[in-house]
Amino acid sequence: MASPIKKIIRTELTEEQKQQQTLESLLSEVALNKDSLQETLLLLKELHESGLLEALKDLLKAKEKVAKIAVDQALREPVTNLINNAMAAGGALTELNPEVTGKLVSGLANGLQKAEQGLEDNSKVKMFDLLKVLNDPDINRAIGFGLNLLKGVGEELKE
Structure with missing residues (x-):
């Protein structure tokens, strides 16, 4: 049977050996990340040449x-x-209901196109024309929507 271990011998690294291990570890990391390090150096070079690097340094000094x-x-x-x-x-x-908001935004875009066409026509709107368009279901729907919108805004403004 083997005798029990009574003494543990630890090997202490010298300062030079620790530095050597650190350098080897660092070189290994550099080799693994070569591409990203090269891109970082290019970025730093561009920042330096443009003067931004100095501006950033001054900004950090005056943080x-x-x-x-x-x-x-x-x-x-x-x-x-x-x-x-x-x-x-x-x-x-x-x-807000996203579907209604989407319809409202697309309706607004469509309405702006039609309004632009109306401006290009440069035709005068007469009182009888206003009464006549109330029979148009699209206009009637928009006026009803607008009136209900105004009603809701007025109710909220009252509070």
């Missing part, structure tokens, strides 16, 4: 001043109004 300016600009009333309006619009859009 506290830049951050303060960015925060000051973001806290301006027009910017906060923009953010609040975007959030309100986003909230309203989540409540």
